[in-house]
Amino acid sequence: MTASPGERKYRTIAAALRDAIRRGDYPPGSRLPGENDIMRDNGVARMTARQALAVLISEGRAEARKGSGVYVREFRPVVRAGLTRLTRTWDDGRSVWSAEIEDRALAVDQIEISREEPPGRIRMLLDLPDDEPQAIVRRRRYVLDGKPVLLSASWLPLSIAAGTVIEHADTGPGGIYARLAEAGYRPDRFREELRARMPEPDETELLHLSAGTPVMEIARIAYTGTGRIVEVNEMTADASAYIFRYDFNGP
Amino acid sequence: MTASPGERKYRTIAAALRDAIRRGDYPPGSRLPGENDIMRDNGVARMTARQALAVLISEGRAEARKGSGVYVREFRPVVRAGLTRLTRTWDDGRSVWSAEIEDRALAVDQIEISREEPPGRIRMLLDLPDDEPQAIVRRRRYVLDGKPVLLSASWLPLSIAAGTVIEHADTGPGGIYARLAEAGYRPDRFREELRARMPEPDETELLHLSAGTPVMEIARIAYTGTGRIVEVNEMTADASAYIFRYDFNGP
DNA sequence: AAGTGGTCTAGACCACTGC
DNA sequence: CAGTGGTCTAGACCACTTA
Numbered sequence: 001m002t003a004s005p006g007e008r009k010y011r012t013i014a015a016a017l018r019d020a021i022r023r024g025d026y027p028p029g030s031r032l033p034g035e036n037d038i039m040r041d042n043g044v045a046r047m048t049a050r051q052a053l054a055v056l057i058s059e060g061r062a063e064a065r066k067g068s069g070v071y072v073r074e075f076r077p078v079v080r081a082g083l084t085r086l087t088r089t090w091d092d093g094r095s096v097w098s099a100e101i102e103d104r105a106l107a108v109d110q111i112e113i114s115r116e117e118p119p120g121r122i123r124m125l126l127d128l129p130d131d132e133p134q135a136i137v138r139r140r141r142y143v144l145d146g147k148p149v150l151l152s153a154s155w156l157p158l159s160i161a162a163g164t165v166i167e168h169a170d171t172g173p174g175g176i177y178a179r180l181a182e183a184g185y186r187p188d189r190f191r192e193e194l195r196a197r198m199p200e201p202d203e204t205e206l207l208h209l210s211a212g213t214p215v216m217e218i219a220r221i222a223y224t225g226t227g228r229i230v231e232v233n234e235m236t237a238d239a240s241a242y243i244f245r246y247d248f249n250g251p
Numbered sequence: 252m253t254a255s256p257g258e259r260k261y262r263t264i265a266a267a268l269r270d271a272i273r274r275g276d277y278p279p280g281s282r283l284p285g286e287n288d289i290m291r292d293n294g295v296a297r298m299t300a301r302q303a304l305a306v307l308i309s310e311g312r313a314e315a316r317k318g319s320g321v322y323v324r325e326f327r328p329v330v331r332a333g334l335t336r337l338t339r340t341w342d343d344g345r346s347v348w349s350a351e352i353e354d355r356a357l358a359v360d361q362i363e364i365s366r367e368e369p370p371g372r373i374r375m376l377l378d379l380p381d382d383e384p385q386a387i388v389r390r391r392r393y394v395l396d397g398k399p400v401l402l403s404a405s406w407l408p409l410s411i412a413a414g415t416v417i418e419h420a421d422t423g424p425g426g427i428y429a430r431l432a433e434a435g436y437r438p439d440r441f442r443e444e445l446r447a448r449m450p451e452p453d454e455t456e457l458l459h460l461s462a463g464t465p466v467m468e469i470a471r472i473a474y475t476g477t478g479r480i481v482e483v484n485e486m487t488a489d490a491s492a493y494i495f496r497y498d499f500n501g502p
Numbered sequence: 503a504a505g506t507g508g509t510c511t512a513g514a515c516c517a518c519t520g521c
Numbered sequence: 522c523a524g525t526g527g528t529c530t531a532g533a534c535c536a537c538t539t540a
Contacts, residue, residue: 008508008509008510009509009510010509010510015452018452034524034525034526035525035526036524036525044510044511045510045511045512045513046511046512046513047298047509047510047511047512048509048510048511050526050527051509051510053526058309058449058462059449059450059451059452060448060449064525064526064527065518065519065525065526066517066518066519066525066526066527067517067518067519067520067524067525067526068518068519068520068524068525068526069519069524069525069526070525070526077446079444097372097444097446097470121348188500189498189499189500190498190499190500191496191497191498192496192497192498192499193330193348193494193495193496193497194445194467194494194495194496194497195328195348195467195490195493195494195495196447196465196466196467196490197311197465197490197491198309198310198311198463198464198465199310200310201266201269211309212449213449214447214448214449214465214490215447216445216446216447219348239446239447239448239465240448242446243444243445243446244444244445244446245442245443245444245445246333246442246443246444246445246497246499247440247441247442247443248333248440248441248443248497248499249439249440249441258528259527259528259529260528260529261528261529285505285506285507286506286507287505287506295529295530296529296530296531296532297530297531297532298528298529298530298531299528299529299530301507301508302528302529304507315506315507315508316506316507316537316538317506317507317508317536317537317538318505318506318507318508318536318537318538318539319505319506319507319537319538319539320505320506320507320538321506321507
């Protein structure tokens with residue numbers, strides 16, 4: 001030990017391990033010193049060793065596996081491009097962060113369509129009438145290489161989509177946007193809003209998130225040419241699995 | 252107590268508090284039961300009460316203040332619009348999540364310009380020559396209502412910006428993009444990539460982040476008409492202070 | 503001065519993993 | 522079956538906030 005003026009033992013131990021990881025002493029996927037190792041090497045009590053490891057875990061750097069050990073986490077995201085439709089021509093494929101794999105198979109794992117009363121924010125956006133507070137919601141879960149990475153809930157007003165193929169799991173070629181266009185509600189402007197936060201317990205379960213992993217929340221609003229909102233899609237993504245990309249032209 | 256089949260005491264206690272917060276029993280900013288309250292009310296040991304509170308803190312729902320108590324956190328983000336230049340005309344101001352304040356004063360708090368050897372990813376993007384690995388970097392910190400919310404590091408190649416006003420703190424009207432245009436390197440395409448992760452210790456300090464707060468990392472790349480990269484701007488934002496917005500037209 | 507959260511110790515039993 | 526992390530107890534001293 002001997003190191004660091006930060007005083008607190010667990011921080012000193014955590015900092016030493018963090019540096020070792022950064023130095024490459026413990027490459028991604030490798031096993032870190034366990035609680036017993038830390039107790040012995042640093043002469044501290046059980047809880048102190050655990051607290052040091054908890055720092056690295058909550059930073060998203062390490063991951064505990066019961067009965068086995070604590071391991072260095074890996075980061076292998078996919079890129080989700082929000083604007084390729086517009087700018088496919090100049091996509092040179094380069095990404096700032098190493099995203100090794102642009103096209104791993106993203107598949108729908110679970111799908112469920114129902115009518116529900118949406119949360120207030122959705123209801124306001126969809127401008128639902130007071131006497132009919134329900135909307136159509138299409139909930140999906142996407143998996144990447146077998147691991148769930150994205151939850152999606154797409155909300156549409158009954159007045160537009162009730163009784164149409166949009167209430168079926170298979171919406172045909174072009175998906176719901178093609179069906180909306182056929183019904184005279186072609187989406188031609190989109191807004192996406194993104195924020196990051198720590199997951200709710202149910203999200204942790206559905207996305208198999210390990211501790212120290214935030215989620216990215218994306219809300220996409222689809223507008224017709226007249227400014228009417230025809231769909232609101234709320235997505236929740238495993239932040240460690242995604243990079244979001246937006247391309248656009250200057251002024 | 253009595254509740255919950257989840258077995259573990261600390262989870263049961265945390266779940267009860269979480270529900271109470273959601274119900275509105277503890278509004279944002281209010282004080283939660285402390286360690287002593289939890290020990291007494293649930294008949295558990297100190298560490299168990301702490302563990303229950305740690306769950307809420309790591310979820311970003313609560314915040315501990317030494318010597319005072321544990322409080323329910325508030326979420327008051329600003330919207331950062333990535334594409335208003337393009338679509339100012341149809342901005343109706345509505346946001347999915349309640350972002351009460353679009354225009355609180357965002358100010359530069361710290362600024363520092365230097366020449367440095369950039370990290371590998373930046374160096375590759377800027378296509379720096381092997382014999383001159385340095386680049387110009389403009390580092391800034393932004394504060395919102397006195398709280399730091401964003402760190403920005405803007406990288407430019409020496410071959411373009413060395414010796415120009417871009418190496419000064421004040422770059423004049425229109426900022427560095429106007430200066431780049433004057434020098435024959437007008438940026439006319441942009442790419443932004445976003446990801447979320449837990450903060451590094453130094454980011455926690457610089458942004459005054461409380462536990463359970465992720466950061467949003469944004470990398471903006473500026474291209475000239477010929478596809479040359481003239482600037483890479485890496486930003487790190489307090490995720491609890493920001494909503495990122497992108498507007499775009501359909502196919 | 504009383505109460506709060508932060509750190510730390512030294513034990514205990516458990517469920518799970520891996521050999 | 523030995524080792525691992527997960528949970529829990531019952532103490533202790535400290536620095537800090539609040540009144």
